[in-house]
Amino acid sequence: MSPKRACRQVRELIGPYADNELDQDARSRVEEHLKTCPDCRRELEAIQMLHRLVREKATPRPYEGWLEEHRFRVLHRLRLNERLEREVRGAAQIPWLKLATVAGGLVVVLIVVFAGWRVMTEVRVGRSKSIAGIDTSNQVLAEKTEPVKPEAAAKGTRGEVALVRPSADKRPGVVIPAEELLQSQAEGDRSFAGEAEAGSHTRETGGRTTMSGRTESYFLEYEQEPVLLSLPKPTVPVPSETGLVVLRLLIEPDSSVSLVNVERSSGSSLLDSLAVEMAKGARFQPALEKEEPVRVWIELPIRFPLGK
Amino acid sequence: MVNKLSETETKIPDVELVRQARAGDTQAFDELMKRYSESIYLLTYSIVRSQADASDLSQETFIRAYRSLARYDERFAFYTWLRKIAVNLCFNLLKRRRRFRFLPLPMSDDERERPDIPDPRPGPPEESGLRLDLERALNKLPPEQRAVFVLRVNEDMSYNEISKTLGIPIGTVMSRLNRARQRLRELLKEYLP
Numbered sequence: 001m002s003p004k005r006a007c008r009q010v011r012e013l014i015g016p017y018a019d020n021e022l023d024q025d026a027r028s029r030v031e032e033h034l035k036t037c038p039d040c041r042r043e044l045e046a047i048q049m050l051h052r053l054v055r056e057k058a059t060p061r062p063y064e065g066w067l068e069e070h071r072f073r074v075l076h077r078l079r080l081n082e083r084l085e086r087e088v089r090g091a092a093q094i095p096w097l098k099l100a101t102v103a104g105g106l107v108v109v110l111i112v113v114f115a116g117w118r119v120m121t122e123v124r125v126g127r128s129k130s131i132a133g134i135d136t137s138n139q140v141l142a143e144k145t146e147p148v149k150p151e152a153a154a155k156g157t158r159g160e161v162a163l164v165r166p167s168a169d170k171r172p173g174v175v176i177p178a179e180e181l182l183q184s185q186a187e188g189d190r191s192f193a194g195e196a197e198a199g200s201h202t203r204e205t206g207g208r209t210t211m212s213g214r215t216e217s218y219f220l221e222y223e224q225e226p227v228l229l230s231l232p233k234p235t236v237p238v239p240s241e242t243g244l245v246v247l248r249l250l251i252e253p254d255s256s257v258s259l260v261n262v263e264r265s266s267g268s269s270l271l272d273s274l275a276v277e278m279a280k281g282a283r284f285q286p287a288l289e290k291e292e293p294v295r296v297w298i299e300l301p302i303r304f305p306l307g308k
Numbered sequence: 309m310v311n312k313l314s315e316t317e318t319k320i321p322d323v324e325l326v327r328q329a330r331a332g333d334t335q336a337f338d339e340l341m342k343r344y345s346e347s348i349y350l351l352t353y354s355i356v357r358s359q360a361d362a363s364d365l366s367q368e369t370f371i372r373a374y375r376s377l378a379r380y381d382e383r384f385a386f387y388t389w390l391r392k393i394a395v396n397l398c399f400n401l402l403k404r405r406r407r408f409r410f411l412p413l414p415m416s417d418d419e420r421e422r423p424d425i426p427d428p429r430p431g432p433p434e435e436s437g438l439r440l441d442l443e444r445a446l447n448k449l450p451p452e453q454r455a456v457f458v459l460r461v462n463e464d465m466s467y468n469e470i471s472k473t474l475g476i477p478i479g480t481v482m483s484r485l486n487r488a489r490q491r492l493r494e495l496l497k498e499y500l501p
Contacts, residue, residue, distance in 0.1 A: 015482075019460060050489065050496065051461045054442065054457070058439070058446055060359075061346070062353075062363070063359075066363070067346060073367055074367050074371060078334060078337070078371065
């Protein structure tokens with residue numbers, strides 16, 4: 001065997017020799033050759049050196065405090081998981097709880113379906129009515145509801161009203177132009193802080209007198225408009241400014257006012273807030289539909305100075 | 309004295325700790341973490357070559373291990389089992405990485421991380437040059453070759469163990485090892501005889 005050929009054969013074994021993977025026979029053959037061949041010895045040394053370099057220098061140890069952080073993170077995740085599993089298992093082990101969950105879900109679905117049905121079938125859309133003694137000239141939307149607490153209404157009404165859709169089969173209603181109504185208010189309105197009484201443009205409805213208008217528009221499907229029963233007097237001296245504040249009120253079936261918005265400002269924030277204060281304390285005979293009180297939006301203009 | 313103390317500390321064999329951990333004793337599991345976390349970190353680092361990834365993979369290794377303690381076969385060393393989990397996780401990560409090839413940044417992550425990590429044993433300048441060259445050389449290896457090489461050299465695993473851990477034939481282990489060595493010797497020839 002020529003030296004070159006012997007080297008070639010041994011070269012292939014040097015790696016496994018360095019890795020200690022050779023059987024006794026092959027080992028001694030390699031060792032025998034290495035004694036006489038400096039090239040192959042250098043080959044082995046290079047491999048061993050490479051291994052040593054990689055083993056000792058190529059892997060930086062983790063930073064100071066790494067182990068503590070690592071343990072903390074692992075344990076934290078494990079505890080979280082355990083708690084989660086316990087909860088899931090715990091819930092699964094109580095059959096009535098499962099049942100209650102299903103039943104609860106069913107109830108929620110039923111409520112949603114029922115509410116949706118109510119909204120679609122019973123929401124009424126209408127347009128302008130006037131209220132005894134005080135003119136309202138624009139849109140009034142009514143919705144048949146059970147009596148609701150004002151806070152609840154205040155939270156929920158905007159969304160509900162948004163679902164209202166105008167419908168073509170409503171009977172035509174009437175709207176009085178605001179100017180005319182204001183004029184009528186100026187002429188003979190005695191309703192502030194008192195019983196609502198007939199003005200010049202009223203019509204009989206269920207024993208109450210309310211205004212009615214002449215302009216055709218969407219109409220409410222409630223049969224009886226809300227009637228202003230009382231409007232408190234301002235608690236502070238009214239400034240001598242003149243101005244007209246148009247408010248938008250939500251009249252609850254329990255006769256209270258649950259929401260007041262300034263629809264049109266008088267230009268004076270003092271008059272606006274005065275008007276809002278007054279409207280909040282107003283009492284109404286609620287709008288009626290089939291003799292049941294319903295919730296409605298109305299617009300209420302208040303002109304300053306009062307009583308003129 | 310110190311030796312005695314550490315002797316008593318390490319007295320509880322791994323198997324016993326595993327049994328306690330199986331029963332839900334996280335303290336026992338914590339003891340196992342104290343023993344093997346750093347080794348697992350070094351192993352995962354040597355394969356994925358990123359400190360952040362190595363930290364994540366070490367965490368994940370112990371989480372997986374804890375969840376599958378029931379499947380641990382007590383006839384084998386706990387670390388061997390742990391190592392297999394870690395290597396599999398490394399390969400999962402590398403496979404995922406390969407699917408999304410990233411454009412190389414001007415500096416690799418590890419080079420940028422380097423200044424932040426104080427070397428515990430600051431050596432002569434040539435040595436840090438060596439470290440940098442080693443890092444670059446290992447980074448140039450395909451991950452399959454690098455993993456085989458690392459398992460052989462750093463973990464001192466036999467061809468047979470590597471073959472089982474990676475699920476590849478022994479012939480493949482040998483050829484990858486051979487190619488890895490050739491490449492590294494080329495790249496690091498100035499440091500080698």
